[in-house]
Amino acid sequence: MNSGSLDSSQKNPRYKRPMLWLESVSGYFYPFEIIERKIDTLEIIGEWETAEAILTGSLLELDRFDDKIMLAEACSRLGSLKVNRGQYSDAGKVFDRSLTIFQDADDKRGQGRVLCNIASIHHNRGDYDSALDCLKEALGYAEELDNKQGISRAIGNIGIIYYEKGDFQKAVEYYQRAMDISRELGDQETETISVGNIGMIYQEIGDYPKALEYCTRYLKMAQSQGNKQVISYALGNVGSIYFELDELKKAREYFKKYLEISLELGDKPGQIVACDDMGITEMFLGNFPASQEYYDKALELTSELSNAENLAVLLANIGKLQARLGNMVQAEGYFVKGIESAKKTENNFQLAQNYFFLADFYHKEGRLQPAREYNQRALELARETNCREVIINAGILENLLLAGDDRPRAVSGLETMLSDIQTEKHRAEINYHLLKLAGREVNRKIAAGLYRELWQRSGNIDYRDRLKEIQTSINKREP
Numbered sequence: 001m002n003s004g005s006l007d008s009s010q011k012n013p014r015y016k017r018p019m020l021w022l023e024s025v026s027g028y029f030y031p032f033e034i035i036e037r038k039i040d041t042l043e044i045i046g047e048w049e050t051a052e053a054i055l056t057g058s059l060l061e062l063d064r065f066d067d068k069i070m071l072a073e074a075c076s077r078l079g080s081l082k083v084n085r086g087q088y089s090d091a092g093k094v095f096d097r098s099l100t101i102f103q104d105a106d107d108k109r110g111q112g113r114v115l116c117n118i119a120s121i122h123h124n125r126g127d128y129d130s131a132l133d134c135l136k137e138a139l140g141y142a143e144e145l146d147n148k149q150g151i152s153r154a155i156g157n158i159g160i161i162y163y164e165k166g167d168f169q170k171a172v173e174y175y176q177r178a179m180d181i182s183r184e185l186g187d188q189e190t191e192t193i194s195v196g197n198i199g200m201i202y203q204e205i206g207d208y209p210k211a212l213e214y215c216t217r218y219l220k221m222a223q224s225q226g227n228k229q230v231i232s233y234a235l236g237n238v239g240s241i242y243f244e245l246d247e248l249k250k251a252r253e254y255f256k257k258y259l260e261i262s263l264e265l266g267d268k269p270g271q272i273v274a275c276d277d278m279g280i281t282e283m284f285l286g287n288f289p290a291s292q293e294y295y296d297k298a299l300e301l302t303s304e305l306s307n308a309e310n311l312a313v314l315l316a317n318i319g320k321l322q323a324r325l326g327n328m329v330q331a332e333g334y335f336v337k338g339i340e341s342a343k344k345t346e347n348n349f350q351l352a353q354n355y356f357f358l359a360d361f362y363h364k365e366g367r368l369q370p371a372r373e374y375n376q377r378a379l380e381l382a383r384e385t386n387c388r389e390v391i392i393n394a395g396i397l398e399n400l401l402l403a404g405d406d407r408p409r410a411v412s413g414l415e416t417m418l419s420d421i422q423t424e425k426h427r428a429e430i431n432y433h434l435l436k437l438a439g440r441e442v443n444r445k446i447a448a449g450l451y452r453e454l455w456q457r458s459g460n461i462d463y464r465d466r467l468k469e470i471q472t473s474i475n476k477r478e479p
Contacts, residue, residue: 046228086268126308126345166349166385232261352381
């Protein structure tokens, strides 16, 4: 891709933000109460390795006692720590052991807790249907026992799955229910996470002021409670909103803090998203070598963990960087792999974005027929999943593809879109394309003014290059 050409894909949501899984805490105590309380503290302050070592030792001790329920609780807790560190296979083994003990004891409360935790592994691997099956079974047990905390956490996690599938209306309904119940119970952890998750819904639908309000509240609540992992995810969420608001340097500050805490904790799933955050931010700020380093690290961790949840996003972002570096064959390969990954996880919201990225790439390469095909797929899925950014961007591309056959109709289509769009970045792009198609001075002035303001605010080199292009075209026309 020519570095002087604006990559319209940058205006799309880059990836799904990580949702903090509502893990089930122990409802009992080990025989050694002081040990468990120490583990509680270590988990909150982020000393996961120490907590895991103590839990592993406790399992050996509990095997000597005839208290199977306590053993099951310890296994479940150890599994949750291993999930946080990205050790999914090991986590699955201890969860299975815990679930078997609870099943043998006909302890439905315990079964529900472990099923929620097993669902988190399916979620991180992108197997949303299996995760949903586990959560619905857990919800059934909680409702049968009238266990309100169990109900709250199960429905909050079900909301995460609907979020991943792009069904935001259903997701926010579940989040709201979880928040209401947790507030009634005084369960601050679940309430805090629900607030953050609702904030991400507002981000996805493009209501950034509301998203920032919720996610800032989420961060303050997390900081007051002191749980480092929750704080790190809240930092990432706030950073992602500043990214969408084109305040890239401010976004980078939050992403750096997110990555620092994730590294400190050994939270590898968190590191994947934080590295992806840093990679795309550095890319738009023009720091391509730094961007490549972050993407390489994220891809390495994704492969290590078999973490399919973020792979579709990461592959598409690497494709954008390769295109900017002029590596078009590699770029196309990453875009295609990104589509395949999104299909495997049945994430139609992300699939709509990845279809558009490939369509936009083909258009810039002059391969108009595949550009039309993929852009149409993107539009259809975007409308189905209410992916607002793709609806706008694919709509613009649809008119650009039409211009070769019917320029007046394409101009009319862009003008119609312009009358319905308020965001500066979209108005700048549409005015730019109207300038290119119709040569009107009014579009030049508007586009130049908007790009100048966007460049000064964001530091995004795409806006700078587009502004230079407009100014250069004026100079060439002057006698």
